[in-house]
Amino acid sequence: MDKVVIGVWPSPGFINSVAYVEARSDGARVVIGAGTSINNGLVIIADKKTVEIGKDCLIGTNVYISDSDFHGLELDNRRSGNYLCDSVTISNNVFIGNDVRILKGVTIGEGAVIANSAVVTKDVEPGSVYAGVPAKFIKRLEVNV
Structure with missing residues (x-):
């Protein structure tokens, strides 16, 4: 499968949710690799940097x-436009469960799994499972050769 799929029938939210993808400023980019499938209720915002999703990823709802x-x-910076942005990189063959939040500056390694409802605030090791709020290492996946 070479195409990117956004929206899945008959999964929840296909009829009444949206996929919102935005590169908000001139230098911002959103890149989605071939073969990636994204379920319903997606939000991706690249405000000033890049959000990159690799090839053959599976991404759940919401x-x-x-x-x-x-x-x-800081109080002085809440409306000043003075805030930090940092790119997000999701490597190839990553599986992201439903209701996951991935925040700025995170890199998710190849073949990793992010469990449902996790909030990812730090880098994720390749070939591993992370879960929780904030997301923490759970186990290493077995590699079939």
Whole structure:
């Protein structure tokens, strides 16, 4: 399969949800690799950097991925536009469960699995399972040769 699929029938949300993908500024980019399949209710926002999803990934319903917090934490920066962005990289063959949040600056290694409802705030090792809030290492996957 070489095409990218966004939206899956008959999965929940096919009729009443949206796929929102935005490169918000001139330097921002969203890249989705061939063979990736994304279920319903997607949000991807590249505010100032890049959100890149590799080839042959499987992404569940209601997944949110962004390179930005969109506001500074300090009171003076909450409306000033002074905040940090950092690219997100999801490697090839990653499996992301439903209701996952992937935040700025994260790299997810090849073949990793992100469990349902995880909030990914730090890098994920290749060939491993991460789960929880915040997402933590659960186990290494066996490699079939």
